[in-house]
Amino acid sequence: MFDIAFSELILVAVISLIVMGPNRVPETVRSVGLWVGRIRQAISSAKRELENEVGMEEIREKLHNEEVLRNINETKKDINQELEQIQMSSRNRTDL
Numbered sequence: 001m002f003d004i005a006f007s008e009l010i011l012v013a014v015i016s017l018i019v020m021g022p023n024r025v026p027e028t029v030r031s032v033g034l035w036v037g038r039i040r041q042a043i044s045s046a047k048r049e050l051e052n053e054v055g056m057e058e059i060r061e062k063l064h065n066e067e068v069l070r071n072i073n074e075t076k077k078d079i080n081q082e083l084e085q086i087q088m089s090s091r092n093r094t095d096l
Contacts, residue, residue: 016028
């Protein structure tokens with residue numbers, strides 16, 4: 001999501017230590033962690049609601065069912081072709 005290197009994290013940590021002091025840094029880190037968690041939860045909740053509204057699961061199921069049906073039809077065609085070949089070869093043998 002973010003392209004932050006380890007050296008950049010160290011730089012941010014040093015600057016925050018200087019600006020806030022060693023006593024407030026742990027409290028601030030906990031606070032930021034809580035906010036990040038809340039934001040992630042809100043985003044995932046919104047995503048779930050949107051998928052439910054749009055009916056994404058139903059669309060996925062329909063697409064899956066169509067794919068299975070296509071595979072069945074292709075297999076049916078292959079089997080029919082093989083049967084035709086077997087029938088033709090048996091006719092050729094009886095003709096001899």
